[in-house]
Amino acid sequence: MTSTRHRPARLLGALAVVLLLLASCGGKSDDDSGAPTAEDAGEPVRGGSVTYGLEAETGDGWCLQESQLAISGIMVARSIYDTLTAPNAEGEYVPYLAEAVEPNDDFTEWTITLRDGVTFHDGSPLTAEVVKNNLDAYRGQYEGRASLLFVFVLDNIDTVEATGDLEVTVTTEVPWVAFPAFLHSSGRLGITAQAQLDDAEACDRDLIGTGPFSLESWDQDRELVAVKNPDYWQEAPDGEPYPYLDEIRFAPIVEAEQRVNALEAGQLDLLHASDAPSFLSLDDLAEAGVVTNRDSTAFAEVGFTQINTSKPPFDDERVRQALVLAIDREDYKEVINRGLFTRATGPFAEGSIGYLDDAGYPTEQDLEAARDLIAEYEAEEGALPTITFQTGTTAQGQQIAVYLQQAYEDIGVRMDIANLQQDKLIDNAISGDFDMQAFRNYPGGDPDELYVWWKSGSPVNFGRIDDPEIDRLLDEGRSEPDPEARAQIYQDLNRRFGEQLWSFWSSWTTWRIASSPDVFGYTLDTLPKLPDGSDPFPGLATGHPTLGLWTTS
Template sequence: MLHRRLKVTAAVAGVALLVAACGGGQGGSAKGSADAADEGTPQAGGSVIYGIENESNGGWCLPESQLAISGIQVARAIYDTLMVPAQSGEMMPFLATSVTPNDTFDRWTIKLRKGVKFHDGTDLTAEVVKNNLDAYRGKYEGRSATLFSFVFDNVDTVKATDPLTVTVTTKTPWPSFPNFLFFEGRIGIMGQSQLDDATNCDKALVGTGPFRKREWKLNNRFVAEKNADYWQTDADGTRLPYLDEITFVSMLNDGDSVESLQMGRYDLMHTSTGEDLERVEALADAGTINVLSTSDFADVTYVMFNESKPPFDNMDARLAVSQAIDRDEFVKLRTAGRQPVASGPFAPGSIGYLKNSGFPAYNLDEAKQHVAAYERETGKQLGFTMLHGGDPGSLTSMELVQSQLAEVGIDMKLTPADQAALIDQVIAGGFDAVFWRNHPGGDPDGQFVWWRSDSPVNFGRYQDPTIDRLLAAGRAEPDAAKRKTIYEDLNRRFAQQAHNVWLMWSAWAVSSQPKVHGILGPDIDGEPPFEGLAVGHPVSGLWVEQ
């Protein structure tokens, strides 16, 4: 459910309102409504400082980038994708005007918008889009796409068949292919000059997006200025974006980001920590700030086991940890109950969601039995090292898990790492278990790359033929009801094998000064915008009261 806590300022209505608006996926009661009309008439001009979780040290050479949520949010200011999700989660054409399959879903025709220009003044053409797609699938000279070459492994050919038409053929039927033209906001279309830049592709950013890069000072700020030639308009025909400038600032080293927002050092911030949510909601209830939050279409926070080595190549070890962690207590203590305990990888609003997936329940006696079984079989005490983020919140969370596991005799040591180093260790397989967050909602075929046994980004490194079979079946199946059953079975399989310990679905929030509006962005060809926040949000519709 999408929750809004809004203070409507004098320029809009002159009164403070507390509003909860129903959003994608799950129903619920609402205390009113808060659509774009409630926020008043957008005003052009002005600037905002946007606090985001982290820095993106590797930059934005998109086919090669390893972007977390903060990097994706910046990318959505600079680049456009061919498709974007609408309110329902269904994909809508964006840079494309249509993406159409043949009868067997193995040939796709992509029609592009006419008159769109990149920031360097060059035209969006089928040839540039073809080159981008080739770069993402590892078939473009000079670009190396480690992750995305597997994401697009099912693509057979990409051809520019006329100046504004790209034709893609796939190796097998692929009904959900349009979702991969967004893929969590990662598949932005770069200008040809950036694509071919051998030395500065990560810094010399050229997109078609609503803002263009002005400067990037690592670990300081990323400043984006208005793209005056942006192609998108609002419902009244006004050219977007409204803002003149956005400055993105990493909150990693901010000792108190909520206080920074309250004191006006940020105009808005994107966060998912339970402590922050509790505090910003209290401030919103007092009428100090606005908060937009949801756990629909959310990513999931979890403990991911490395099953390629001891101890978690052993089923008893996985079950012991799974049943020794009191997930209800974890959520209560770490989020004040604001983030729901996850039953599996698919959050409410997503295909495959199950209220009860059969995940092993918290049970100390059974956990102790699995510890004993592991120690009998291996002759070793059950212990491991937990890799986690270096921020205080992650440390506190893992200290809580550490104390819970100690109750059944499991020795868990803690290893903190900054985000870049943590990702590198996970990619290299240099961990026993890791405190992790991934799998934002949307079409579950988007998880194919993360979960198939032979995928280089199956970071848990499990070998599970049942999961492989279900992933392949879900990818090829066009019937919605059958796909739902397939992904529900996949959800249950994860629970049966205890491949991960699902802790909670992340409740993402954008908190802002009362003068900031238009967070979800404008309608897309008459369709209301997507309400999930786990993959960022558009910034073209942001505006501030002058």
């Protein structure tokens, strides 16, 4: 079997959706201290049910070609659907539902060979024609499906053809070195059955994938229940198909404190969290033996303030600089993140080829300089208007907003606060109906996956960045096959962000999975290996596989 492992390529750290910033983070790349090891867990046990606490509901459902999935939606999607590729421990994209993904010499043609004998939940076979139709639907070229953000994400695709029963050939407009990463797209590019693809009425609710679980029921805002797929194509070490569980229940609980309380009370079996208050509470529970925790900053995303640079006053670099200089970043870390997590200075976390220790982003507070910049702007443009900061409805989101409001008042900038549901935040980001927003995005890996977030004219360029230099660097990085040259391109891009301040960086995000002590299969040494035998991906920013979960309760 051939693979793409010799072509490192990260994932599209986002696409139809970014999540609101709850808090962000840093620390160790992966810390399983206190979590059950493979030796502790023993042999996996089949059967049983677990309830997983998610940070939000996916109100628009899972018609994947049209959906807007944040991490909670991705967790469900990864349980119901499979992607053609998946990242391994090194961040390389290897075949998953595909058996092989191979380029031609100049990376303008990719041949996808599918696994034989795979069936969807409705019994229909996985074929090249179904995969072609899926890819066409994602890129807005399939009648009956109105693709949203993937239209631009996959805009570099020229043609998709079924060139055999199990072979799909994709040609691209320009050489696309990181194409295998886009076949995963943070777990969002799942392959749906033809019946779901053609469902004009209930594509978002009648979910049909090839994944380890199939949909049983969905009571929106309360619970989604998925049951074991007895015909799943991946075999576990005991010789039987994954998954181990008979059932997994996903429960959206928006308020982080309530989610932690539900785990402590036994109403949840596991949860995910990324905010400092939850970490402190879960640390106490772990010390008491009530829960076990796994943390990861591997391939980290970044928490930041997203600004609409297409409108005054954020189209003026002086105002952007003043707002950055107004923040005491060490105080912010202590007050908002309880002293936890690592401050970010750019879009690329450590480990990315674009990472720099110093990208030129201001790191020290300078109130006098900030006030001078605002005065200079107002002398030329008139009084600065009141700006509005949009954040989520959580207590943590409100605390961040109030902190910024007070900091900006110190330099003469008035700021109102708008608390919105996550879906509304995303809708406003897409439409451009915002001044500033709390956001979390850009999981680490191959920086080409961030192309859509910063390219001028892209519908997911939520900050409305219009910078010819950034456009040039993004285009060069996409097609450059030499690793050293690509690294230099993305480091230059990092410096450009530090110079122009298109976003206000907060912290690298640490994600935590916490569970009752009798739940296993989510730590690095208990996660299943990938089909090619490579070790599992360590990042948690886009969720984790559920096929290997098991419980002894």
